[in-house]
Amino acid sequence: MRFAFFGDVVGRSGREGLAEHLPGLRRRLGLEFVIVHAENAAAGFGITEATARELFDAGADCLTLGNHSWDQKEAMTYIVREPRLIRPLNYSTFAAAPGRGAQLFTTDAGKQILVINLLGRVHMDSLDDPFAAVDKALEDCPLGLAADAIVVDMHAEATSEKMAMGHFCDGRASLVVGTHTHVPTADAQILPGGAAYQTDAGACADYDSVIGNQKEEPLRRFTTRISGGRYKPAEGPATVCGVFVETDPASGLARRVEPIRIGGRLAQTVPQVEFDTPLP
Numbered sequence: 001m002r003f004a005f006f007g008d009v010v011g012r013s014g015r016e017g018l019a020e021h022l023p024g025l026r027r028r029l030g031l032e033f034v035i036v037h038a039e040n041a042a043a044g045f046g047i048t049e050a051t052a053r054e055l056f057d058a059g060a061d062c063l064t065l066g067n068h069s070w071d072q073k074e075a076m077t078y079i080v081r082e083p084r085l086i087r088p089l090n091y092s093t094f095a096a097a098p099g100r101g102a103q104l105f106t107t108d109a110g111k112q113i114l115v116i117n118l119l120g121r122v123h124m125d126s127l128d129d130p131f132a133a134v135d136k137a138l139e140d141c142p143l144g145l146a147a148d149a150i151v152v153d154m155h156a157e158a159t160s161e162k163m164a165m166g167h168f169c170d171g172r173a174s175l176v177v178g179t180h181t182h183v184p185t186a187d188a189q190i191l192p193g194g195a196a197y198q199t200d201a202g203a204c205a206d207y208d209s210v211i212g213n214q215k216e217e218p219l220r221r222f223t224t225r226i227s228g229g230r231y232k233p234a235e236g237p238a239t240v241c242g243v244f245v246e247t248d249p250a251s252g253l254a255r256r257v258e259p260i261r262i263g264g265r266l267a268q269t270v271p272q273v274e275f276d277t278p279l280p
Contacts, residue, residue: 001247001252002247003034003247005153005243006034006201006242007037008037008038008179008182008205009038010041010204010234011212012043013206014040015041015051015054017205017239017240017264018240021240022058025262029244029273031244032111034059034060035115037064037066037201038052038065039064042071044213046072047065049074049078056084061105062086063084064117064179065117065155079098079099083100083103086102086153087100088101088118088127089116090127091127103115112148114141114150114151116134116150116153117153118134119155122157123157124157138169138173143251144252148249149252150172151175151177152165152169152176154176156178157180159199159200163197170191170192172193172195174196177197182200182202182203182212183200185199186259190257193253194254196254196256196257198257201242202241202242204240205239206237206265208265212234214231218231237265239266240264258271
């Protein structure tokens with residue numbers, strides 16, 4: 001299976017970048033499934049039905065969230081109606097948290113792909129243990145038996161926690177990828193047990209910014225310790241950042257992982273893919 005995961009979409013710039021580039025990437029890479037991290041899609045904070053619809057229309061099959069899941073109040077009800085929207089699994093014991101933290105999807109070709117969203121606990125709001133939560137999910141839906149591919153989105157602050165999650169899921173997931181810090185890391189690799197891994201997929205955002213936000217307010221706070229207003233997403237052209245994975249059809253483990261960067265300011269890289277049957 002060939003699929004891709006795209007990092008945190010920040011505001012209108014990120015949404016427009018995906019709308020511009022994702023349709024072509026789906027065709028160019030032969031993508032059978034696309035996951036997009038979308039907790040910053042609505043003006044940089046949370047998600048709304050309208051912004052989610054833009055991402056689905058651009059070609060996303062599933063949207064994951066994180067610590068900004070509920071910044072937009074309508075997300076609390078929208079997630080109940082939209083099974084393609086996934087919040088962190090380790091919210092699960094909180095009665096007030098609606099929606100689902102893991103979902104099994106069927107591709108157009110009839111393959112099964114499980115998407116799991118987790119929230120880290122290091123320097124983040126304290127939730128249930130993400131390791132215990134993902135362990136149960138992987139036991140309930142084993143790779144190669146109940147799922148043809150499994151993707152774990154580890155939304156966390158600390159690189160160490162993301163790396164630990166990668167090794168914890170190695171051999172049981174097709175891809176473990178980090179989100180939240182909005183900068184693509186240079187460590188795309190296949191772990192010893194066969195899981196593809198990258199510490200952070202990066203953001204779909206304007207990189208003439210501070211992690212996707214206009215520079216003035218973050219600089220003011222860093223230099224004066226005084227807030228002058230709300231963070232606002234930067235509005236220049238986005239670099240669309242993500243991870244491409246190709247799995248072994250028998251095991252569901254990764255046999256290829258490469259970063260994707262297209263548009264905007266960062267150095268461009270798009271995997272080269274060969275097709276058994278030439279595309280029209």
